[in-house]
Amino acid sequence: MKNLKDHVVIVTGGAAGIGGAITTVLTKRGASVVAVDLNEEAGKEKEASNPEQIAFLKGDISKESVAKEAVKLAVSKFGKLTGLVNNAHASKQKPLMELTEADWALSMNTGLNGTLNFMKAAYPELKKSKGAIVNFGSGAALLGQKNQASYAAAKEAIRGLSRVAANEWAGDGIRVNIVCPLAFTEGVAQWKEAHPEQYEEVAGKNPMNRFGDPQKDIAPVVAFLLSADSQYMTGQTLMADGGDIKLT
Ligand SMILES: NC(=O)c1ccc[n+]([C@@H]2O[C@H](COP(=O)([O-])OP(=O)(O)OC[C@H]3O[C@@H](n4cnc5c(N)ncnc54)[C@H](O)[C@@H]3O)[C@@H](O)[C@H]2O)c1
Secondary structure: OOOOOOOEEEEEOOOOHHHHHHHHHHHHOOOEEEEEEOOHHHHHHHHHHOOOOEEEEEOOOOOHHHHHHHHHHHHHHHOOOOEEEEOOOOOOOEOHHHOOHHHHHHHHHHHHHHHHHHHHHHHHHHHHHOOEEEEEOOHHHHHOOOOEHHHHHHHHHHHHHHHHHHHHHHHHOOEEEEEEEOEOOHHHHHHHHHOHHHHHHHHHHOOOOOOEOHHHHHHHHHHHHHOHHHOOOOOOEEEEOOOOOOOO
């Protein structure tokens, strides 16, 4: 399926994990991708796997200058920008009384500020191309899961920001939607090893009885939200979580 032919998309955290899978799936569907990531080894490997369609930019997504650089690279290398996926988000899981200023800043800077900076940097190009933005929320934030205060606060702020942008930018032809994934990644694998009983509990209560696969279960939902198939959708949260949470 080449339904993203002629699309040019920035994917933050696009070298590994869910973002890495998104980079791969978007290129398979015909898009070119600028993958922004701190992980240089994985990023270079991604770019080398398909240098025609993937450009890697090493950078910290919480910096405004990196957002601007990513947009510049998309336009200089691929001629335009049609999509933005704000996927990367770093945070510490702790009881809220133990959260330090630095923990709070890490989640807000990479999650909320990074998302805002990339949206603002991408806006002029997305306005030209009538493009689409996909931001990332989380079931952990919707549920208010313990130990997730800084993460949940940033994730729900991202959903609020996305709904405002959906309204403000609909007239410009820019759509903004949110995906809340549940997927087995390197991070989840580490968590499973540290807390096997907690992992079994989450996997066990999932209606589909499993964690999602980043490439088969999450990336195609992102691709859909970037494609013309979702052209009448904006401001929506899509749960790609095996039915864990049903939004009403
Ligand atoms: N995995 C899940 O089940 C799950 C559940 C709910 C929400 N999410 C959300 O989905 C998104 C992706 O999750 P994941 O599990 O693939 O995450 P991950 O931590 O495995 O991967 C994130 C990628 O982002 C990069 N990254 C981290 N901080 C960065 C920074 N400051 N600048 C540039 N790159 C940076 C990492 O190097 C990595 O390649 C995140 O927004 C996460 O909160 C994931």
